[in-house]
Amino acid sequence: MRGLKQLIFINIKLYLREPIATFFTLAFPPLLILLFGTMYGNDPLPLYGGYGAMDITMPAYSALVLGTVGLLSVPITTGGYREQGILRRYRATPLRPLTYIIADVLTNLVITLIGMVVLVAFGWLIYQVQFEGHVLSVLMAVILGGLSMFAVGYLIASIVPGARTAQVVGMVIFYPMMFLSGASVPLEVMPETVRRISNFIPLTYVVSLLRGLWFGNGWGEHLTEVIVLGGVLVVCAGLAARFFRWE
Amino acid sequence: MSSVIEVYGLRKTYDEVVAVDDVSFEVLQGEIFGMVGPNGAGKTTTIECVEGLRQPDGGHIRLLGEDPSTAHTAISECIGIQLQESAIPARLRVGEAMSLFGSFYTRQADARDLLDHLGLTEKWSTSFSKLSGGQKQRLFIALALINQPEVIFFDELTTGLDPQARRAMWDLVRQIQDQGRTVFLTTHFMEEAERLCDRVAIIDHGKIVALDTPEELIRSLGVEKQIVFILPDGPSELPLTDLPQVDRIERSGERVVVYGHGERFAGTVVTALEHAGIGFQDLRTEQPTLEDVFLALTGREMRE
Numbered sequence: 001m002r003g004l005k006q007l008i009f010i011n012i013k014l015y016l017r018e019p020i021a022t023f024f025t026l027a028f029p030p031l032l033i034l035l036f037g038t039m040y041g042n043d044p045l046p047l048y049g050g051y052g053a054m055d056i057t058m059p060a061y062s063a064l065v066l067g068t069v070g071l072l073s074v075p076i077t078t079g080g081y082r083e084q085g086i087l088r089r090y091r092a093t094p095l096r097p098l099t100y101i102i103a104d105v106l107t108n109l110v111i112t113l114i115g116m117v118v119l120v121a122f123g124w125l126i127y128q129v130q131f132e133g134h135v136l137s138v139l140m141a142v143i144l145g146g147l148s149m150f151a152v153g154y155l156i157a158s159i160v161p162g163a164r165t166a167q168v169v170g171m172v173i174f175y176p177m178m179f180l181s182g183a184s185v186p187l188e189v190m191p192e193t194v195r196r197i198s199n200f201i202p203l204t205y206v207v208s209l210l211r212g213l214w215f216g217n218g219w220g221e222h223l224t225e226v227i228v229l230g231g232v233l234v235v236c237a238g239l240a241a242r243f244f245r246w247e
Numbered sequence: 248m249s250s251v252i253e254v255y256g257l258r259k260t261y262d263e264v265v266a267v268d269d270v271s272f273e274v275l276q277g278e279i280f281g282m283v284g285p286n287g288a289g290k291t292t293t294i295e296c297v298e299g300l301r302q303p304d305g306g307h308i309r310l311l312g313e314d315p316s317t318a319h320t321a322i323s324e325c326i327g328i329q330l331q332e333s334a335i336p337a338r339l340r341v342g343e344a345m346s347l348f349g350s351f352y353t354r355q356a357d358a359r360d361l362l363d364h365l366g367l368t369e370k371w372s373t374s375f376s377k378l379s380g381g382q383k384q385r386l387f388i389a390l391a392l393i394n395q396p397e398v399i400f401f402d403e404l405t406t407g408l409d410p411q412a413r414r415a416m417w418d419l420v421r422q423i424q425d426q427g428r429t430v431f432l433t434t435h436f437m438e439e440a441e442r443l444c445d446r447v448a449i450i451d452h453g454k455i456v457a458l459d460t461p462e463e464l465i466r467s468l469g470v471e472k473q474i475v476f477i478l479p480d481g482p483s484e485l486p487l488t489d490l491p492q493v494d495r496i497e498r499s500g501e502r503v504v505v506y507g508h509g510e511r512f513a514g515t516v517v518t519a520l521e522h523a524g525i526g527f528q529d530l531r532t533e534q535p536t537l538e539d540v541f542l543a544l545t546g547r548e549m550r551e
Contacts, residue, residue, distance in 0.1 A: 006350040010343060017338040085333035089390075091300060092328040093351040094320045 003095050004103050011107035024068050025115040029061040030122040042127040047188050054127040056186055058120055059210035064183040065115040067203050069108050070149025071174040078157035079166030087246045109146050132216035141213050145206035148229040151236035158243040177203040202232045248275045251311055251398050251429050252297055258305035259292050266292040268453040279430040281444030283437060289453040290433035291331055294402050298328050324352060327391030331402040337376035341367060341386060352394035361389045381412040399423060401432040417443050437537040449541060456544045464540045472512050474505040476530035486523045490515055
């Protein structure tokens with residue numbers, strides 16, 4: 001695993017130097033909170049099981065960050081690195097492909113966690129949002145949700161020809177997911193038809209797993225989510241490993 | 248001298264197209280070995296098979312005694328590679344690139360010394376995307392040298408550089424050789440191969456058509472040497488026709504071209520002219536080049 005630490009460190013620096021990516025991961029979710037917080041406030045509502053709109057937004061937007069990183073950052077960066085010959089340059093060193101992938105995954109997890117910390121700090125400062133779960137448990141859910149979303153991202157990067165296509169495919173998958181999964185708008189306010197569609201969207205399960213654990217549920221109440229996300233992870237990672245190209 | 252690279256019967260096809268066809272050669276310890284040929288001749292495919300970045304379809308390659316396609320990680324520790332088409336992340340800075348790539352190897356050179364030597368010290372905090380073409384190329388050399396490699400590969404090192412930067416690159420390559428390293432390079436500039444390489448393999452349509460020192464390749468052509476000079480005093484009898492090295496003489500106005508052969512051709516002609524007190528001007532000799540060798544071997548001009 002020579003080079004792992006340095007690669008993660010450099011990857012994070014490079015990520016933070018990309019203004020657009022940084023905006024969507026770190027600044028966009030807090031801005032949404034300001035916007036929707038001003039509109040809806042955070043008063044407890046029976047619709048949300050006695051929690052406020054901002055309370056339930058915290059885990060939902062955390063899922064949003066995971067989706068952004070997995071479905072947009074991963075395919076665009078990986079596709080771009082391949083297209084520009086950066087992956088080729090890494091292959092011309094003793095750096096092992098597995099080390100590269102692990103570094104990339106860990107980088108994206110760290111970025112996601114930074115995004116979540118900024119988001120929650122924001123929500124707590126302005127709306128004193130509630131958290132009733134276990135930090136470790138939520139962290140595990142973030143890792144599971146993250147790995148499954150990243151796997152989808154690597155699969156996109158593996159099968160599309162270039163960075164541009166990766167971007168288009170990522171967006172086509174991401175935007176419907178964002179609106180139909182409860183990550184941006186709570187599913188409680190959606191019509192029944194939309195909710196039925198959302199059952200087929202992987203990000204929905206990230207949202208509901210995070211939300212459940214956030215408010216103190218046990219893992220036993222979320223076995224469906226674990227099975228779906230585990231399945232997405234195994235299938236997509238397997239296919240990505242099969243079709244991944246370094247050049 | 249021992250060989251550090253051995254290639255026998257290398258063959259590589261892409262779909263139906265044969266890129267490299269039964270190529271065999273050796274690269275000796277400490278030499279600058281060049282593979283020269285037009286674009287699409289199979290140079291990059293060959294060098295990348297030797298580097299272990301491409302899987303050959305046939306043949307046998309040994310790099311430092313190992314098979315590069317199976318011992319990639321171990322061999323990468325001891326070699327340096329500059330790729331024809333590659334990049335590092337646009338926002339990665341020069342100093343960061345050096346320490347990142349250095350961290351991939353067990354053996355590391357001093358990054359600041361290397362950059363100093365390549366004239367990049369002041370670019371330490373500059374992003375890759377802000378570097379000029381020549382600076383990028385020098386950074387790639389620095390990255391290829393970061394592990395103090397025994398063998399270093401340059402694929403089209405000077406393509407896209409202006410003539411001055413190209414000459415500066417040649418000096419760098421010679422310095423790398425002076426440090427005791429072996430250099431394997433490809434180029435489509437015949438002049439580069441002639442000036443820089445100890446031995447040259449000329450490759451065309453995936454086959455090696457000639458392999459020797461540049462001097463020997465040119466000599467083997469048996470092409471006549473030429474001496475050109477001006478006689479401002481107009482026609483006078485030239486005391487050259489009896490010299491054994493002189494084949495024939497062509498005159499047009501003041502301009503005289505003497506064709507001949509042999510090691511001492513130029514010296515003999517000049518001495519004879521001096522001796523007869525003939526006031527010649529602007530005397531120069533014209534040697535055939537590798538360009539002519541390529542033309543003679545393939546029947547085609549070797550132009551970009």
